[in-house]
Amino acid sequence: MSARQGRPPIGIAIRRALVDVLVVAGFADDKSIRTLMVAELRRALDNPFTVPDQLAPRAQLIEIVNGCSVLDNGLPTLADVLEFLRPGTKECTQFRGLVDSLPLRDVVPESEQERFRQQLEGFAPPGLRAAVRRAARHVFPAPAFPDAAEAFSGLADFNAAPGELPPVVAFAEVIAAECEEQLAANLRKWADGQAHRLRLEGALRELRSQVTPSRSGRLHLMIMISPDPVDADRYEISHWRQDDPGDWPPPRGETVVANTAELEDEVAKTISAAEEAWSESDAEAAIEFVLPRGLLDLPVHSWRTERELGGPQPLYMAYPTVIRSLERMSSRRSHRVWRRRWASWAQEPSVERVYFCEPGDTEDHQHLDAIFSDERWLMTVLTATPPANPIPGRDELFAALRAGLPVVVWHPTVSSEVVREVVTWLAGSDDLGNLPALTRKHRLDALRNRSSSPDGGIIGDLVVLWDDPSRMLPLADGGTGPVPGGGADEHDRAS
Structure with missing residues (x-):
């Protein structure tokens, strides 16, 4: 198989998340299952890539993910192999969701990433973890980042479901509520431009209506x-x-x-x-x-x-x-x-x-x-x-x-x-x-x-x-199943 063309390279954040799912699925605990995984990948991809035996278990999984990430259809095939080896498990669903979130193109040019990275470096407010979870809500487990700069760069690796804001754009909007006035204005202006470019102004307006400071703790x-x-x-x-x-x-x-x-x-x-x-x-x-x-x-x-x-x-x-x-x-x-x-x-x-x-x-x-x-x-x-x-x-x-x-x-x-x-x-x-x-x-x-x-x-x-309508759950219209969307911070009163 040839190396993958026409798509941006897969960033470290999403590759780390893929490896984490494989670890939770037990592939770091059993050498024989890793060997079987590699054998199935060779057969499915018709590619003789190898994984050094002397590497630690997690390092072997990193090699497997990295090897598949540079091949056409490599990661979707790895998801198929995982389903074959661990059928019906939640890890299969999580892995497939991560693969589906791969960006089809660069969401944020490298120059813009660097500009905001410099402004956000070292900024780790109390709401950082919540902002990441909100921005990458379809990614499980949610990635962890030491500061807002790493989160901004890392979330650029993830794509969004159709009609939804890319996670990095959602993150810029949510984290702006934690920033000083000028930086917040810059982030929101950038989010406006990205939403306009992607024709997702409605999705940004909905998110913006939800992002309000917590009033009650x-x-x-x-x-x-x-x-x-x-x-x-x-x-x-x-x-x-x-x-x-x-x-x-x-x-x-x-x-x-x-x-x-x-x-x-x-x-x-x-x-x-x-x-x-x-x-x-x-x-x-x-x-x-x-x-x-x-x-x-x-x-x-x-x-x-x-x-x-x-x-x-x-x-x-x-x-x-x-x-x-x-x-x-x-x-x-x-x-x-x-x-x-x-x-x-x-x-x-x-x-x-x-x-x-x-x-x-x-x-x-x-x-x-x-x-x-x-x-x-x-x-x-x-x-x-x-x-x-x-x-x-x-x-x-x-x-x-x-x-x-x-x-x-x-x-x-x-x-x-x-x-x-x-x-x-x-x-x-x-x-x-x-x-x-x-x-x-x-x-x-x-x-x-x-x-x-x-x-x-x-x-x-x-x-x-x-019934406080500002505190909603993501329920399907007319039913009880979860759908994209949800509520905002609330006017808190409860009995």
């Missing part, structure tokens, strides 16, 4: 529970764990399957794993449950944690918690009105902006739709727990979500009149803009002194759907 664990479409007693539990307050959206973690009886225990395990990952952080943490309509009645705030320690306690005692609507988050067509109402709520979270539903509101078709079309309403209190299956035109929750109301409250057992009194009491005692945090506070107050609780203990089971 709070870590979030997002837990999504989805029912199996066939087995009524089977659920998928997915999670997104934020390990850096300035990094959003976080990567999707492992998905586990559980039946109804196992849900609470599996969620507790997910939270325990998050705490282990956060063990060296001193940031606050919040947990958000992204639930489909049929599961909004799950009492997730009272599910028990720390089971393995022998003294489980309700979730709300340790964390702020939020319920989110999976249907609304996964349907982009509803996001404009939702964002508009949230912006109004952030400015004026008062009881005058709350609509208290009446039992007769659903008797007439689209009566509530007409009420909620008035942008005065930003929050609503439902008359009862929403039924699993909505009746469009005659459904309280459906109308509220469609109109973009970001805050919805109900109680599973008491009447709406009583809930109205409780919400009005809360609004009088503090800012409704902190309703979820107030809910948690008063739940704890009731545990400290039950006899003095002015709400009669009702707030303990009050359900607060608190």
Whole structure:
């Protein structure tokens, strides 16, 4: 086979990432499997390249990757061989993804790389790792760089998926938020030029809207529970764990399957794993449950944690918690009105902006739709727990979500009149803009002194759907699968 032509040389960052995947796959531990790999490559490529036996295992893998990188179709063939030797493993998927990310042409001319390298040399702000992860979010494991200069040069080795910004352009935009004013302006101006050249101005605008300074230093664990479409007693539990307050959206973690009886225990395990990952952080943490309509009645705030320690306690005692609507988050067509109402709520979270539903509101078709079309309403209190299956035109929750109301409250057992009194009491005692945090506070107050609780203990089971549209997950439109995209830093409030 001939040497590869017409493409830029493969940089050290991506070659290192390829070698790292082979090491994780076990090829550094077994000489015989490396020998077999070389034999398969010779056969597939019809090229007699050799790997010196005297080299250390990792050095041999470097030789293999380097040898394939200079041959036409060399690295794709190496990916095929890896699939042949380790079929169905996640390392195969990771390796193939890295190969697919190879640049078809130089994204950044060498002169521009050197110019920014000089300006960024030695610059290693706290958000560097998060900026690299955000820029190279399809690369796993994410490459590590000692400073922003090395990251800028290294990320130039990676290509992007169709319609997405090259990682080096995304990095320039994200890291600009960490830089002094003049350098930040230079990076953003360069990113503008690259986006224009690549006709990706829309992608840059979307990224730019997401890159805002973190306002809270709070870590979030997002837990999504989805029912199996066939087995009524089977659920998928997915999670997104934020390990850096300035990094959003976080990567999707492992998905586990559980039946109804196992849900609470599996969620507790997910939270325990998050705490282990956060063990060296001193940031606050919040947990958000992204639930489909049929599961909004799950009492997730009272599910028990720390089971393995022998003294489980309700979730709300340790964390702020939020319920989110999976249907609304996964349907982009509803996001404009939702964002508009949230912006109004952030400015004026008062009881005058709350609509208290009446039992007769659903008797007439689209009566509530007409009420909620008035942008005065930003929050609503439902008359009862929403039924699993909505009746469009005659459904309280459906109308509220469609109109973009970001805050919805109900109680599973008491009447709406009583809930109205409780919400009005809360609004009088503090800012409704902190309703979820107030809910948690008063739940704890009731545990400290039950006899003095002015709400009669009702707030303990009050359900607060608190949907902040600036903190989104990458969900497919109309579904639950991950897609490119995601959310921004948030207007942080959680219960």
